[in-house]
Structure formats: C-alpha cells, structure tokens
Amino acid sequence: MFDFLQLVRNENMKIYRRIGTWIMLGIILLLVIVSSSLTRWLSEKETMWTVMNGIDQLMYYLITIFTVVISAESVAGEFSSGTIKLLLIRPWSRSKILLSKYISLLLFALVQTLLMFVSSFVLNLILFGYNDSATANEALGVLNSAHPFFYMIQAYVLDYIGLIMIVTFSFMLSTIFRSGGLAIGLSMFIYFFGLIASGILMSLKYKWVEYLLFLHLNLKQYLQSSEIAHHMTLGFSLAVLAGYYIIFIGVTWLIFNKRDVAT
Amino acid sequence: MHSSFDSIEQPIVRLQQVTKTIGRRTIIDGLTLDLPRAEVFGFLGPNGSGKTTTIRMMVGLMSLTKGDVLIEGHSIRTDYEQAIRHVGAIVENPEMYKYLTGFQNLLHFSRMVPGITRQRIDEVVELVGLKSRINDKVKTYSLGMRQRLGVAQAIMHKPTLLILDEPTNGLDPAGIRELRDYLRKLAKEEGITVFVSSHLLSEMELMCDRVAIIQAGKLIDVRSIRSDKPLGEESSQVLFEVDQPDKAVLLLAEHGAEREEDAALVRADRETIAQINASLVAAGIKVYGIRVLNKSLEDQFLEMTGGEQVV
Numbered sequence: 001m002f003d004f005l006q007l008v009r010n011e012n013m014k015i016y017r018r019i020g021t022w023i024m025l026g027i028i029l030l031l032v033i034v035s036s037s038l039t040r041w042l043s044e045k046e047t048m049w050t051v052m053n054g055i056d057q058l059m060y061y062l063i064t065i066f067t068v069v070i071s072a073e074s075v076a077g078e079f080s081s082g083t084i085k086l087l088l089i090r091p092w093s094r095s096k097i098l099l100s101k102y103i104s105l106l107l108f109a110l111v112q113t114l115l116m117f118v119s120s121f122v123l124n125l126i127l128f129g130y131n132d133s134a135t136a137n138e139a140l141g142v143l144n145s146a147h148p149f150f151y152m153i154q155a156y157v158l159d160y161i162g163l164i165m166i167v168t169f170s171f172m173l174s175t176i177f178r179s180g181g182l183a184i185g186l187s188m189f190i191y192f193f194g195l196i197a198s199g200i201l202m203s204l205k206y207k208w209v210e211y212l213l214f215l216h217l218n219l220k221q222y223l224q225s226s227e228i229a230h231h232m233t234l235g236f237s238l239a240v241l242a243g244y245y246i247i248f249i250g251v252t253w254l255i256f257n258k259r260d261v262a263t
Numbered sequence: 264m265h266s267s268f269d270s271i272e273q274p275i276v277r278l279q280q281v282t283k284t285i286g287r288r289t290i291i292d293g294l295t296l297d298l299p300r301a302e303v304f305g306f307l308g309p310n311g312s313g314k315t316t317t318i319r320m321m322v323g324l325m326s327l328t329k330g331d332v333l334i335e336g337h338s339i340r341t342d343y344e345q346a347i348r349h350v351g352a353i354v355e356n357p358e359m360y361k362y363l364t365g366f367q368n369l370l371h372f373s374r375m376v377p378g379i380t381r382q383r384i385d386e387v388v389e390l391v392g393l394k395s396r397i398n399d400k401v402k403t404y405s406l407g408m409r410q411r412l413g414v415a416q417a418i419m420h421k422p423t424l425l426i427l428d429e430p431t432n433g434l435d436p437a438g439i440r441e442l443r444d445y446l447r448k449l450a451k452e453e454g455i456t457v458f459v460s461s462h463l464l465s466e467m468e469l470m471c472d473r474v475a476i477i478q479a480g481k482l483i484d485v486r487s488i489r490s491d492k493p494l495g496e497e498s499s500q501v502l503f504e505v506d507q508p509d510k511a512v513l514l515l516a517e518h519g520a521e522r523e524e525d526a527a528l529v530r531a532d533r534e535t536i537a538q539i540n541a542s543l544v545a546a547g548i549k550v551y552g553i554r555v556l557n558k559s560l561e562d563q564f565l566e567m568t569g570g571e572q573v574v
Contacts, residue, residue, distance in 0.1 A: 006374035018362055082358030086416065089322045089352050090375040091344040113540060261324040 004096060011104030015070060021108075021109065024066040028112060029057060032119045040127045047131040048124035049139040049148045055120045056152070059157050062126040063112045064166055071105045071170040072183035075256070079178040084261055094257045102171060109163040117156050136223075149239035165217060165241055166191060172252040191217070202229045216240050237244065273336060275300050275349075275424055275456045276321070280330035283316055284479075288314050292480045293330070298424075298458060303450045305471035305488075306460040313480040314460040315355065318428050321458075322352050334424060348376070351422035355429060357413025361402040365393055365412050368401060369419065376420040383419065392413045407438045414442075418449070425449065427459045430467055443470045495569055503527045503543065504552040511548050517538060528556075 015021050032055055034045025039051050075098070079083040088094060134140035136151035144151055170187035177183055201209050210217065210230050216237040221228050274297035283291040291313045298304050308314050319325040321332050323343050332339040337346035359368045369388070373379040388397050391411040401409065410430065417425055427446075431439045447470065449455045461467050467474050468488060476483045504526045505511045511527040512520045518529040518539065531539060536553060543550050 003377055010371050010374055013363070013367065014360060017367065082356065083360055085324060085354045086358065086372065088324060089347055089350065089354070090372070091348045092375060093344065216271070258326075260326060261319065 001245065004100065007092065007097065007100035008103050008107075011074075011100050011132045012107065015104060015108055021070065024069075025115060026111070028059065028062065028066075028115055029119055031055075031062070032116060032123060036120065036123045036127055046128065047133070048121075048128040049131055049133065049152070051124045051128065052152055053119045053155070055116065055138050056155055056159070059116055060162075060256050063109070063116065063159075064163065065188065066112060067105070067163055067167055068170045068187045068191070069184055070108055070211075071167045072174045072187060073172040074105055074171060074178040076178050076180040076183055079261075080180065088261060095253060098175075098253060098256045102168075105167050105171060106164065109160065109167055113156055113160050113163065117152070121152070140230055154223060158223070161219055161238075161241070162217045165213075165245065168245060168248045168252075175252045175256050182249045190214075210236075211240055213240075213244050271409060276458070277333040278317075278321070278330070279333070281315075281317065281320060281327055281332060282329035283320060283325065284328040290480050291320070294477070294480075294482050295330075296475055296482060296485070298456055299473075300423075300456055300539060301450050301454040301456045302319045302472040303446055303459065303470055305467040305474035306458060306477065307464065307467050307474050308460075308462065308477035310462055312477050314462075314477060315428055316480075317477070318352075318354060318426055318458075318460060322350060322354065322426060323347060323356065348420075349423045350424040350426060351415055351417035351420065351424070353410075353413040353428060354426075354429065356432070357409050357416075358415075359401045359409060359412055362400065363406070364400050365397040365408075365415075368412060369397075369416055372416045373419055379420055387419050390418075403475055406433045407435065410434060410438070410442070414445075418455075423455060425455050425457045427457065429460055429462075431461065431463060439466065446470060499530070499532075499557040501529055501531050501539075502552075502554040502556055503529070503539065503550060504554070506549040506551070510546070511543060514542065514546055516549070 033116055035055060035058075039046050039054075052075050079089055087097060090097075131139060131148070133148055136144040136146050136148045139148040140151070142151070146154065166187065169190075170183050173183035174180065175187050177186075189215070194212075194217070198212075198214045198218075201212060202215060210232060215232075219234065219237060222234040222237070227233055269556055276296075276298040278294050278296040278339060278410065281291055281294040282289065294317060302512060306314055306317070320327050321334075321339065323346075324338050327340060332346075334346040335349045337349075339346045359365075360371065363371065366384070366388070369384050373384055391414050393408060393411055393415065396404070396408060401412065404412065410426075417427070419559065425446075430446075443466070446457045446459065450457050450472070459467075459470065471488055473485060473487050475485045502516075502523065503511060508522050508525055508527055512522045515527055515529055516518075518531060518535070520527045520529045522528075536555075540553060542552055
C-alpha cells in the first residue's frame with residue numbers, strides 16, 4: 001500500500017509541477033477575491049451567504065472546465081509524449097498505474113473544490129461579517145431549512161459528485177482516444193450541450209429521458225425539493241449516475257489494459 | 264525463486280515461438296531465441312523487420328498473439344511484475360517528462376521500484392555524466408543528454424537485462440562511441456545482458472558479442488561476432504597468395520578452390536589451412552601470404568537477406 005502511494009505521488013508531481021495547474025488554481029483564487037470584493041463595494045444587500053452561494057453557482061463551471069482539461073491530458077499526454085512506454089515497463093500492473101492516475105485526478109478536483117469553498121467562506125466572512133441567519137431559507141431564500149453553512153457544504157458535496165462524473169468521463173475519453181485535445185473538446189461539448197439540452201429534454205414526456213446522463217449532473221436542484229420533474233429523486237439520480245460510472249470505469253480499464261502501446 | 268545454479272545456467276531471456284499477428288498480417292513469426300548472460304546481444308534487421316515489435320512484446324507493451332517470453336524464468340504474460348523487475352529499457356527514443364527536471368524524472372521512475380535510494384540516483388547521475396545539468400528541465404536537454412538520462416533511468420534499479428531499441432539513433436559519433444564503450448563495460452563488469460537493436464550493421468559489429476538477424480518477422484540467424492573461441496571452429500574463406508594460382512587451384516580442387524587474381528580462395532578451418540599450406544609448399548608452389556577473409560557482418564547480412572536494401 002505504501003508503495004502504491006508512491007505512484008499517486010508521481011501523478012501528483014506531474015500535475016503540480018506544471019505551470020498551467022498553478023495558473024488554474026490562481027484563477028480560482030483571483031476570481032473569488034475579485035467577485036467577493038466587488039460585491040462588497042458595489043452592493044449593500046448582500047451577505048456572506050449570498051455571495052458564497054453565488055460564487056458556487058458560477059465558478060463551479062470553471063472548476064469543471066479545469067478538471068476536464070487536466071483529466072483529458074492524464075492518459076493522452078503520456079501517449080502523445082511517448083512517456084507511456086517508460087511508465088508501463090515497471091513492476092506494476094497497468095490497472096494500478098491507471099488507478100494512481102485516476103486518484104490523482106479526483107484529488108485535483110477535490111483541491112479545487114476545497115480551495116473555492118475555504119477561500120470564499122473565509123473571505124466573505126471577513127468582508128461581510130458573520131450573518132446569523134438560522135436557515136438557508138432565511139439567508140438565501142431557497143427552499144431548504146438547514147443551517148446556511150451546512151447548506152453550502154451539501155451544495156459543495158453534490159458539486160463534487162458531479163465533478164467525479166466529469167473526471168471519470170473525460171478520463172475515459174482520454175484513454176480511448178489518446179488525444180488530449182479530442183478528449184477535452186468532446187467532454188466539454190457533451191457536458192455543456194447536455195446542460196443546455198437538459199431543459200428541453202426534461203419537458204419531453206418519454207420515459208428514456210430519465211436515464212440520460214446530463215439530467216443528473218446538476219444534483220443541487222435536490223437541495224430545494226426532494227422531487228424534480230419526472231418525479232425523479234436524489235436516490236434515483238445517484239443510481240443512474242452509478243450506472244454510468246460503472247460503465248465509464250469498466251471501459252477505461254478494459255481499454256487501457258488491453259491496448260498495445262505502439263506509438 | 265530459482266537456485267543460484269539455475270540462474271547461472273539458464274539463459275536470462277527465452278523467447279519461445281513469439282508470434283504477433285495484427286489483423287491478417289503476421290508481423291513476428293515464431294521467434295525463438297535465448298539470450299546468454301553478460302553479453303551484448305545485437306538484434307539486427309532492416310527497418311520494418313519487426314525489431315521494435317519484438318522488443319515491445321518483451322517488455323509487455325504489446326501482447327503476444329502466441330508464444331511466451333521468459334525473463335529470469337518469469338513469464339511476461341502471466342508473471343509480468345516479477346519478469347519486468349529485472350529489466351531496464353529504452354524503447355525507441357528516450358522520451359521523458361519535458362516539463363520536469365532530469366532529477367525529477369529519475370525520482371519519478373525510482374518511486375516505481377522499491378529500494379532505490381537518493382544515493383543510488385546520485386550515483387547513476389554521476390555515472391552518465393549529467394551531474395551539472397540534472398536540475399535543469401529536460402526540455403533544455405540535447406538529444407545526447409536525453410539519451411544519457413534514458414540510460415540512467417534504465418540502469419537505476421540494477422536490472423540484469425538492459426534492452427535498448429536503436430540506442431544510437433540521433434547520437435553523434437562521439438556519443439555513439441561513448442555509449443558503445445559503456446554498454447560493453449556494463450556487460451563485462453556488471454554482468455548485465457544488453458539487448459540492443461539496430462539497423463546499423465557497422466555499429467553492431469563494434470558493439471556486440473553476438474547478433475541475431477531478423478527479417479520480415481523471422482529469425483534468420485544468430486552469429487557470434489567476437490568469438491572468444493579459438494579460431495577454426497568455424498571455417499572461413501582463406502586467400503592463399505601464390506606464384507602459380509592456376510596450379511594451386513587445381514591442387515586444391517578437393518577444397519573447392521577458386522581462382523582470385525593472384526591467389527586461390529578456399530574455405531577452410533584452422534587445421535586445414537596448415538595442411539593446405541604444407542601441400543602447396545610440397546608441390547613447389549611459393550606461398551607469399553595467407554589471409555583469412557573475415558567477412559564483415561554487412562556482407563553476411565546482405566548475403567543472408569538476399570541483398571535486400573538495408574538502412
């Protein structure tokens with residue numbers, strides 16, 4: 001087990017020794033600071049919770065994009081640079097090498113999520129002072145009676161589940177196509193097209209619509225009501241996501257293990 | 264594990280009926296080959312003959328359609344992690360992580376094998392002569408330096424088998440010479456088996472103890488180059504320079520002699536050479552010189568592959 005952590009360390013090194021990664025993290029921090037400060041100086045009505053919630057709503061898409069970029073490069077980058085050959089000829093099974101990559105990507109998504117959560121919470125606490133609303137309903141006007149802090153935590157947890165799906169999806173595309181650009185492009189297209197189309201699809205009366213991936217990526221809607229269109233519940237959404245997850249992981253590992261490295 | 268007796272006696276690598284079929288094309292066809300220990304073993308063949316494919320199968324980058332590769336007795340198919348533990352390799356170009364420094368690259372690969380200390384990394388860096396540049400990013404390295412870094416990662420975990428695919432590609436003559444001397448040293452002093460592929464015949468002659476020749480996915484021949492055995496076990500072409508070549512050819516008809524300008528050309532081993540010389544002298548023919556024609560590998564190679572274009 002200790003040795004396996006060395007593999008994860010390697011993958012982390014390959015993520016964080018790149019200047020691009022730090023630019024991404026820098027952009028997240030910068031946007032949190034700029035948007036919070038601007039709101040503080042320009043608006044009188046906002047509280048720490050409303051700003052924090054707003055940042056989560058908007059910047060989640062940014063984190064998604066960054067995560068897709070890093071995930072798509074993870075396997076494809078090794079192939080396009082040729083380093084895959086030196087990586088694989090070690091006393092480790094391909095499955096474990098792939099797992100170490102996958103874990104490092106989940107960690108990267110977590111780092112971004114935590115960075116956004118902590119920085120927006122602390123900064124807005126300082127800028128706006130503590131707001132003592134007892135419920136999210138009072139603080140944000142949403143249909144949820146949890147304490148605003150726990151409401152935010154739930155929102156971030158659900159965000160992270162969405163991120164896991166996106167990481168897994170673009171990781172799969174990266175493995176299938178061995179091209180980072182194609183994996184990025186395709187993941188983004190499917191993700192954003194899905195977001196836009198989900199509204200229209202949702203209004204269709206067909207049963208199969210309920211099993212489409214995109215309809216379940218925005219889990220935050222369950223924070224306001226336990227049942228959304230088509231009588232879908234959080235449990236149902238999670239079950240659909242789990243189904244897709246198993247398929248994505250299965251395809252990724254199967255292809256990576258079977259593939260002849262001929263580049 | 265094997266007893267030490269076994270590991271000394273056994274060839275370090277056994278390729279057994281290794282076959283690779285892609286679609287309907289058979290790229291490697293029933294390749295069977297044993298690599299002896301502590302030798303520089305060349306793998307020679309024209310481009311596209313299947314050298315790289317074979318090497319990729321030996322290190323597990325490609326699957327085998329049929330057959331097996333045993334490294335130190337471990338199957339690459341069923342016991343990959345044990346088999347590959349003994350292997351250090353550069354497959355084609357030494358592609359490293361360009362955005363990392365040389366040291367970080369070595370650190371990366373060292374973490375994948377238990378027991379490589381920081382000290383060992385420093386030792387290897389010193390050995391390949393990259394000490395002054397090891398903390399620079401690999402993207403600033405010249406091809407020769409990348410090659411050396413490639414060698415460093417390949418020998419870091421003290422493998423018993425070093426596999427190098429076209430290692431002299433892109434190296435300047437000084438670099439080639441350096442690499443050649445280094446590989447010979449590894450084989451002789453450290454007892455490492457070096458398996459090196461190339462299409463450059465002259466290179467192989469200088470570098471290898473033995474050469475396997477492959478063409479169109481088939482093993483054609485295995486030749487000893489630096490035979491440490493006494494001369495004569497193999498017969499060779501011998502040129503007798505004489506004053507009466509016609510008479511000599513006639514006399515040596517039983518040896519299949521041929522006239523070659525002022526000389527008679529025969530095929531003979533060491534003992535026969537002495538006998539022929541004696542009979543020539545006895546027949547009153549003046550022998551000015553006896554030359555054993557060591558055919559260059561290139562001649563042999565061209566002969567065997569039917570003069571097919573190489574390089």
